[in-house]
Amino acid sequence: MAAAESSLKNKAIEDISWLDAEKEYALGVHQGKLVCRNPKGKKLSAVPKWLKETELAEQLLALCEWLADHEMECQHRIETWMLRSLPVPRDAVEAVWADPVWSDALRNMVVTPLDAKGKANTEQTGLLRDVVAKKGIGVVDRDGETQWIKAAQILIPHPILIDGLEDLREIAVDLKFSQAINQLFRTVFSATAAQQDLTRITDFQGGRFAQLNFVTSLCKRLGNPVRGGYACNKIWENSIPLEARFWVGDEYPESETSTGELIFVNEEQVPQKIEDVGPVTFSEGMLMASQIYAKRQVEKEEIDNS
Structure with missing residues (x-):
């Protein structure tokens, strides 16, 4: 096993396209990161500071940034195809x-x-x-x-x-297949019969956060902008846009806050009955709310009762 892993590692190093740098060093890009090889041909664990400041290194670092942006853009585009x-x-x-x-x-x-x-x-x-x-x-x-x-x-x-x-x-x-975009194992939600006639979901209300800015920062990391006290996620389904909105609070940033209702509004800002919300839109709205609610401040009593 160790021999096989070593062989794979050596093969990966061989696949790097090395460029001649100063003082007989070489630079390359491997898995989106700048790497270097010393004059003896050994790949170093880190690029020396002086070498990282050379013109070639700066060009390759710019390439690494472009590759990272390109990867993010590709994944975002594919996820958009999936969501819409x-x-x-x-x-x-x-x-x-x-x-x-x-x-x-x-x-x-x-x-x-x-x-x-x-x-x-x-x-x-x-x-x-x-x-x-x-x-x-x-x-x-x-x-x-x-x-x-x-x-x-x-x-x-x-x-x-x-x-x-x-x-x-x-x-x-x-078969040990993995996905760059979470599709197969994405958490999904289906509306229950009891929810069909509702215009708001309260499953995730009461999630307490010590400060509003904690939850707004969380929403930003999740990719959900906060407007008017609601975390928002706009979804197009069958060419019809609806926006899932989950209440997180609108007081001053340092104030304590609690989560509230989840609603789905049309372009006229009218909350829709759940029966009129598409399955993808409903699932993604519930996913947003559940991810935010999961990071709430959990009281000791709640842990003991779980």
């Missing part, structure tokens, strides 16, 4: 696949082919593994078999919409 259930042209997937950042982000995402009328063919739903121009998009389906999708468009569905989700999760675990 947007059809993706197969030609577009084939065009970007040669870029390892794109292929790493797309690999193992669950995809479904669409017919000419935009209807999903769930029989070919599977985990995206490869893209070959002449063969199409290669997936591992729910039976663990390889299929090639040749449809002109595919869908990267939200997990709440995936038929046979548990089967695909099991395959991914068995």
